[in-house]
Amino acid sequence: MPVDKVAGAAEQGIVSGLWPVASIVLAAIFLYKLTVKIGCFDIMKESIASISPDKKNTSTINRIFF
Numbered sequence: 383m384p385v386d387k388v389a390g391a392a393e394q395g396i397v398s399g400l401w402p403v404a405s406i407v408l409a410a411i412f413l414y415k416l417t418v419k420i421g422c423f424d425i426m427k428e429s430i431a432s433i434s435p436d437k438k439n440t441s442t443i444n445r446i447f448f
Contacts, residue, residue: 417423434440
């Protein structure tokens, strides 16, 4: 098989694999920055912290739901 076709197929595979992951990461960063700027992140942080005073329980709840 010609090297140029192998390289093109590899490039296409890498791009088609990384594009969905990169778009999700960029959307998550955008939403995080937006919630911090608006002030909603502090509200969410206080809401999650008010569920349980124990940090272990709060961290377990975060792992389950997020």
